[in-house]
Amino acid sequence: MIEMPAPQFVQTNGIRMGYYEAGPKSDAPPVILCHGWPEIAFSWRHQIKALSEAGIRVIAPDQRGYGVTDRPDPVEAYDLEHLTGDLVGLLDQLRIEKAIFVGHDWGGFVVWQMPLRHPTRVAGVVGINTPHTARPPVDPIELFRKRFGEQMYIVQFQKPGHEVDNIFNSRVEQTFDAFMRKPAPRADATPTEPPTAGVGASPTLNLAFPQMIANYDARHDPRTPILSAEEKKVFVDTFSKTGFTGGINWYRNMSRNWQRSAELDYTIRVPSLMIMAENDRVLPPSAADGMEKIVPDLEKYLVRGSGHWTQQEKPDEVSDKLIEWRKKRFR
CATH class of the missing domain: 3.40.50.1820 (Alpha/Beta hydrolase fold, catalytic domain)
Structure with missing residues (x-):
């Protein structure tokens, strides 16, 4: 490493x-x-x-x-x-x-x-x-809501409280097992593959990301991990200490950023x-x-x-x- x-x-x-x-x-x-x-x-x-x-x-x-x-x-x-x-x-x-x-x-x-x-x-x-x-031209959260629905993860991140955050906080290793993998071949793409930032995404993707993490099982994921065990440990150890709320709060400012950038x-x-x-x-x-x-x-x-x-x-x-x-x- x-x-x-x-x-x-x-x-x-x-x-x-x-x-x-x-x-x-x-x-x-x-x-x-x-x-x-x-x-x-x-x-x-x-x-x-x-x-x-x-x-x-x-x-x-x-x-x-x-x-x-x-x-x-x-x-x-x-x-x-x-x-x-x-x-x-x-x-x-x-x-x-x-x-x-x-x-x-x-x-x-x-x-x-x-x-x-x-x-x-x-x-x-x-x-x-x-x-x-x-x-x-309009608030990006409204765009996401109209295009992808209420279950789209960035829309879910707007909910008050830390209910969504705690899905990740209680499944830290699971989160990085799911995220840090090479994509499946397009013909074999699985709906359990987690998305990320949300811009440019196909409307056919399943973007109910917190629920996918909650139900994720690495034993059934055919995709190749990107990280070695030692590298994954760095991420898991870090986020086990800090949680995910700080980063999710970046998403919670998307409407504010839009409003203040006119x-x-x-x-x-x-x-x-x-x-x-x-x-x-x-x-x-x-x-x-x-x-x-x-x-x-x-x-x-x-x-x-x-x-x-x-x-x-x-x-x-x-x-x-x-x-x-x-x-x-x-x-």
């Missing part, structure tokens, strides 16, 4: 944030790796090693609500203003003027917001699986890379169609044979592309 650097800590935006750093401090602009749900900085272990060995300064935080970073109680503390503000505070504390922000899954939504909200701090953006899209210009004005995964059924490559209209300086790259957990399923290919693009655009 790849060893992570020792965690370090900064005070940023009212919280204590843990992060993992490698590579030469003299390298600029550094690469900030932002994980998704339910993940932690450990999800980037392959990229931390590869990029630092290529002479690139790389920093991977446990974001607000995750891992060794603080988990505030108020739901509103997890909106995009806070999440992007945390990253700006991280730069401030490390005396970094600008960085390249790389995000996967929910981390992708955060990093695409960085040049909109904090343009002077962003040198470039990379989305992995998660595309940048224009602001929807004045933003959604055009991305920095060099950008979109890494797509051929077999991600919830964030498919087609979700990135038309990105060029609001991301003029965009390169697209398709990782064939990968499902949703691209940087862990195809770590060498993702790392090689990040290194190649970084050196091409910022040397």
